[in-house]
Amino acid sequence: MSLPYSANPARSSLGAGIGLRVQHHEEVIARRPPIGWFEVHSENYFAPGGTHRAQLARIRAHYQLSLHGVGLSLGSTDPLNAGHLRELKKLVQEFEPVLVSEHLSWSSVSGRYVNDLLPLPYTEEALQHMAARVRAVQDALGRQILVENISSYLRFSCAEVPEWEFLAALAHESGCGILLDVNNVYVNAMNHGFDAHSYLHGIPRPVVKEIHLAGHSVTNIDGREIRIDTHNTHVANEVWMLYGAAVKRFGAVPTLIEWDADIPSLEVLQAEASKADWIAEPFHAVAA
Amino acid sequence: MLSLRELQTRFAASLFDEAPERVTPWIRPQGIDPLARIRIYRNNLQQGFLKTLALEFPVIERLVSAEYFRQLALAFLTRHPSASGDLHHIGAPFAAFLGEKFGGTRYSYFADVAALEWASQECLVAEECTSLDPRVLRAVPPGAYATVRFRLHPAARLLRSDFPIIRIWEVNQAGYAGEPLVDLAAGADLMLVRRAAQGIDIRRLDPGDFQLLTALAEGQSLAEALEASLACAPLFDLGAALRRCFELGVLTEMTYDQSRLKEYSP
Numbered sequence: 001m002s003l004p005y006s007a008n009p010a011r012s013s014l015g016a017g018i019g020l021r022v023q024h025h026e027e028v029i030a031r032r033p034p035i036g037w038f039e040v041h042s043e044n045y046f047a048p049g050g051t052h053r054a055q056l057a058r059i060r061a062h063y064q065l066s067l068h069g070v071g072l073s074l075g076s077t078d079p080l081n082a083g084h085l086r087e088l089k090k091l092v093q094e095f096e097p098v099l100v101s102e103h104l105s106w107s108s109v110s111g112r113y114v115n116d117l118l119p120l121p122y123t124e125e126a127l128q129h130m131a132a133r134v135r136a137v138q139d140a141l142g143r144q145i146l147v148e149n150i151s152s153y154l155r156f157s158c159a160e161v162p163e164w165e166f167l168a169a170l171a172h173e174s175g176c177g178i179l180l181d182v183n184n185v186y187v188n189a190m191n192h193g194f195d196a197h198s199y200l201h202g203i204p205r206p207v208v209k210e211i212h213l214a215g216h217s218v219t220n221i222d223g224r225e226i227r228i229d230t231h232n233t234h235v236a237n238e239v240w241m242l243y244g245a246a247v248k249r250f251g252a253v254p255t256l257i258e259w260d261a262d263i264p265s266l267e268v269l270q271a272e273a274s275k276a277d278w279i280a281e282p283f284h285a286v287a288a
Numbered sequence: 289m290l291s292l293r294e295l296q297t298r299f300a301a302s303l304f305d306e307a308p309e310r311v312t313p314w315i316r317p318q319g320i321d322p323l324a325r326i327r328i329y330r331n332n333l334q335q336g337f338l339k340t341l342a343l344e345f346p347v348i349e350r351l352v353s354a355e356y357f358r359q360l361a362l363a364f365l366t367r368h369p370s371a372s373g374d375l376h377h378i379g380a381p382f383a384a385f386l387g388e389k390f391g392g393t394r395y396s397y398f399a400d401v402a403a404l405e406w407a408s409q410e411c412l413v414a415e416e417c418t419s420l421d422p423r424v425l426r427a428v429p430p431g432a433y434a435t436v437r438f439r440l441h442p443a444a445r446l447l448r449s450d451f452p453i454i455r456i457w458e459v460n461q462a463g464y465a466g467e468p469l470v471d472l473a474a475g476a477d478l479m480l481v482r483r484a485a486q487g488i489d490i491r492r493l494d495p496g497d498f499q500l501l502t503a504l505a506e507g508q509s510l511a512e513a514l515e516a517s518l519a520c521a522p523l524f525d526l527g528a529a530l531r532r533c534f535e536l537g538v539l540t541e542m543t544y545d546q547s548r549l550k551e552y553s554p
Contacts, residue, residue, distance in 0.1 A: 043374040047413030049443065050483070054416075071373025077293040084373045109296040113370040114303055114333045118296075121314075125292050154325040155316045158289050192318065221328075224319045228328070 014064060014098070016273035016280070019258040024266050025055040028063075033266060035273065037064035037098065039256050043071045045095075046087040056095070066099035066210070066256070067091060068179075073113070074133050074147070075106035075120045085140050092141055099210055099254070101146035101179045102137070104130070104167060121156035122166040131173035138175065146209050147171070148179035151187040151216070151229030162194065164202030177209035180250070182243045183235065187216050187227040196242050200249055208250040213243060213276060214258040232261035235272060244279050252280035290314060303330045304366065337365045337378060344379040345405045347460045348386070348398060360386075376413075379406050397472060400449035401456055404481065404490065407445035411483040414443035419537030422530070428544050434511035435545035438504050443483035444538040446493075446502050453477045454492055482538055496521030497529050501538065 015036035020028070022044070027033075038059065045053050059065075072084055092100060105117035120126045138145055149167055161169075171178050180203065189196035215233035218225055235243075235257070247253075257272040290298070295314060302308035308326055315322035338361045342349050349357040368381045383406055387399035419441060428436055440446070447453075452474040459468050478498035481490050493501070496517040503513035510526075517524045533539050 043376070046374050047376065048415035049417075050413040053413075069373075071375070073373055077296055081373060087374075106296060107373065109293075109300045111371055112300060112304075113373060114300060114329070115336055115370050115373070115375045116329060116332045118299065118329065121292065121295060123289075123292070129292060153328040154322065155318070156295065157314050157316050158295070221324045222320045226320065226328070 014254040016255045016257065016276040017066070018269045018273055019256060019260065020059070021260065021263055022052050023263050025052065025059065027266055029055060029058050032062055033270065035063070035270060037066065037254065039066035039068050042067045042069040042088055042091055045091055060095050064098045065095055066101065067095065067097040069102040070117070071107065071115065072102050072137065073107040074102050074137070075104070075126065075130050076108045077129065078108055078111065080133060080136055085137065089141055099146060100141065100143065101148055101210065103148050103150050104170070105150045117150045119150065119152040119154065119156070122159040122161050122163060124160065127166060127169055127173065130170055134170065134174035134176045144175065144177055146177040146179040148181050148212065149184050151184040153191060153226060153228070155192055162202065163188065164199040168203055171207040178203060178207045179210045179212060180208045180246065181212035181214070182246050183212065183214045183216055183239045184229060186239045186242050187229055190227050197245060200246055205250055208253055211243070211246060211253055211255040212258055213239065213255060230261060231258050240275070240279065243276065247280040247283045252284045255280060302326050303333050304369065334362060334365065336375065337361060337370070340375045340378055341382065344409050345382060345402055347405055347457055348402050350460045351398065351401065379409060382406065397449070397451040397453065397456065400451055400453050403447055404453055404457060404479065407447055407481040408488045408490070411443045411445060411481055411488060414483065417442050417540050420534065420539045420542055422534040424542050432544045434509060436510040437507060437543050438539040439541040440501065440505035441482065441538045441540050445481045446498065446505060447479040447481060449477045451477065454479060454490060457490065480536070480538065482536060494521065496524035497532060500529050501533060
């Protein structure tokens with residue numbers, strides 16, 4: 001199968017980036033810290049005017065940018081939201097991001113949105129549906145998108161294949177790239193009892209174009225531990241170790257530190273990014 | 289086996305507390321009650337919705353207390369769930385929701401406070417647009433003045449309330465240290481909300497100015513707008529009112545009847 005879109009422009013030389021939140025806009029503009037690149041949630045900039053969008057344009061003038069969507073509801077059986085896609089396309093045209101990504105999830109049905117990342121059943125029907133949707137989005141945007149694996153707190157009994165097989169098949173069927181969230185792989189491995197390394201080895205090397213790292217929390221339900229993807233703390237040690245295995249397999253692909261709640265100072269985020277750079281450093285040649 | 293559509297319909301319903309037992313047989317327990325697993329997602333939905341609504345309506349939250357705001361938000365979520373992948377839109381029907389809930393009670397002003405907060409939110413992110421300079425009027429042939437029309441700047445809103453909403457808004461700002469009591473019978477407010485260089489500007493307008501801007505915002509001509517203003521403010525001074533509107537930067541996109549232009553051409 002050939003990729004219908006131009007080769008992904010992301011280069012390993014991007015190094016580690018940081019998820020940019022509006023709290024840090026002014027500081028980034030004023031101080032222009034040495035950070036490889038930034039990623040923002042697309043929907044936070046859909047509004048046609050105002051301070052945040054203007055600030056993002058100023059930041060974009062000095063940094064590479066990635067647009068990460070959380071609301072397209074790719075896996076929903078509702079018709080693709082044309083208005084949402086139109087807004088995304090406008091943003092892509094204005095900001096010329098190096099990467100555009102969405103999630104292996106759905107968030108709406110019958111027009112009612114839960115604005116969360118809900119898991120799909122990993123069935124053949126869901127695969128064909130998701131692949132068709134990804135193709136439609138790529139056709140509309142005229143470029144490849146990356147699809148990210150999510151953290152999940154349940155599995156549907158009708159699932160026919162493991163998540164990594166589903167994700168790999170989706171990339172094959174649709175021509176999308178994969179945004180591999182190593183924290184989500186770890187969270188799901190713990191929540192659903194599989195070997196995280198099997199996941200990594202189930203994903204073909206060339207399709208992984210970006211990696212996410214984030215912190216999670218642990219809670220207890222019915223006497224069982226369950227890990228929740230809270231994005232409110234440091235990347236866990238076990239996840240750093242898994243990241244080491246990931247860059248060994250996939251090379252030093254652009255890696256992003258995500259932190260969305262209890263947002264710390266830029267310095268804390270930069271330290272996390274430096275750690276990722278340090279771990280990935282020996283594997284730059286692999287990705288070249 | 290359920291179709292993907294049916295599974296999504298049942299699962300989404302369970303997050304809104306509608307018949308979760310219709311989806312639990314399709315969830316693997318893996319040592320945890322499927323209902324407890326559903327609760328994780330339901331909690332995410334409720335917390336995300338509540339957090340966004342509280343950011344959009346801080347004055348309402350202050351007026352009713354955080355605990356009651358939470359109850360209101362959950363009732364609002366059931367009635368008006370998000371209809372967009374962009375959570376920022378959820379607050380649009382909140383003022384109407386409060387109007388229905390508290391209309392005819394001593395809390396009927398809540399709806400107007402919410403309308404003011406939502407107007408502020410809308411102005412903050414409205415499209416960028418150049419405000420007109422008063423000199424544009426020089427280009428209008430004298431005979432065409434009556435036909436001049438403007439568009440209200442996208443980052444401006446006009447609001448009317450029977451209550452002293454601006455005062456309520458002021459005393460509920462973080463850091464306000466003055467007299468906290470507001471006399472609800474202190475009179476009605478005619479308000480202009482607009483995005484200014486330093487953020488949101490909320491001000492009271494005179495009845496004449498308010499009527500002028502309201503008529504112009506509805507697409508009426510300057511002559512029609514003047515008539516409406518004079519009807520509610522007999523001493524209304526159009527020139528002075530237009531000057532104030534230009535200074536506030538709330539007028540944009542002027543048009544006038546071009547056929548009048550030809551009559552005055554040599």
